[in-house]
Amino acid sequence: MATELVGTKKLVVGWFSFTCCEDSTILLTELLNDHLDQWKKVVEFRYFKALKTKNEIRELDVAFIEGAISSPKQAKEVLTIRENAKYVVAVGACAVTGLPSASRNNLVDEKTNYKLYWYFSHFDYSDKVQKLSEVIKIDDQINGCPMNAEVFMSTLNRYLKEFGIVH
Template sequence: MEKPRIAIHKFTSCDGCQLAFLHLGEDLLDLAEKVDIVHFVEMGPINPLAKVDVAYIEGSISTPEEKERIQHIRTNSRYVITIGACATAGGIQALRNLGNTQEWMKAIYATPDTISTLNTSTAISDHIKVDFEIYGCPVNTQQILASLLSVLNKVNPTASKDKVCLECKRLGYTCVMVTKGEPCMGPVTHTGCGALCPSVGRACYACYGPAENTNTASFTQWLSSLGLSDAEIARRFLFIQNNAPAFKEAGLKLRTKKKP
């Protein structure tokens, strides 16, 4: 019987999310017996135009070439899964959307005319239909494996919609906001990381992006009560997930707020 074919494509990104596949270790060898990995540049096979059952996409759309390439991938793929903050929200490079890309290019590069780029960095779902999104910066191996097993078993993958706080409490970690007054973003952040930062006594910085139904206005007041200025709070929203709608709206509101 023919094995399902999968591809892992890279767009504008740091390659960190693709490593979630390589972190499978020996399980990757088991996986390679069950599926044909037909395109995965980091691992070896190169066939970007192959027709596949599942295409994983890392990275955002930030160049004219990427805008065109993603359309071909959608045409050639039965199921498309985006992985990581770059692919699901535009990534940290979407900070360019808040400024003037052309002016920044002139300020940074000696020969900006030789660089082909778009003025924005945007999520894959802004360009094509995406079947499932996996949040994180980077995503983790369990998320990847669970999504692939679901699709191979003809079940739609699902993800918990909880906030990091719930995961943190379930795992019994000490709250760094309550005990140390640290500005932890857990109350507004999507779960999936296993509350990694609180597990080592650090505040969450929201790399998994906004959870569903977040009350960013109330959370802003809470951060304010911890002594953070509007500018500091805005920076927390406009960080790795700066282009995710809930965080973008909250951050921009603070940036444009009139001083009393």
């Protein structure tokens, strides 16, 4: 990562997880083992529930979103994120393609999937699990299951440069 600072501004980042196993979140926390000191100088994690309890969806430069969207409540939440982020990046296969979280879309027989229908009738799930781009506009994506860590690093670095935070 380029680290020559231009000024004191930091990249304001949000990290969000929806329907998924959150392995990209785990991978990111592993990356923090090596990069926390460096990132603290250039990144403000304004929303990152795995790291802190006080989180805000406000004036984000980049929102990284992992997971598929499986309920109207989640769809509303990602719309709020979209409205408050200059860029939105889909992270990992579930966000980018829907799968594997969207596997239930193919389980349609009510008799053989009575357990699934029990969940449908007791919780606020959408009929179909959606990839992120079916719900909001995305600007970028990081593939992989979990995300490709190198692509995440290069994507973060690209935004640091784009926002004039590092050379």
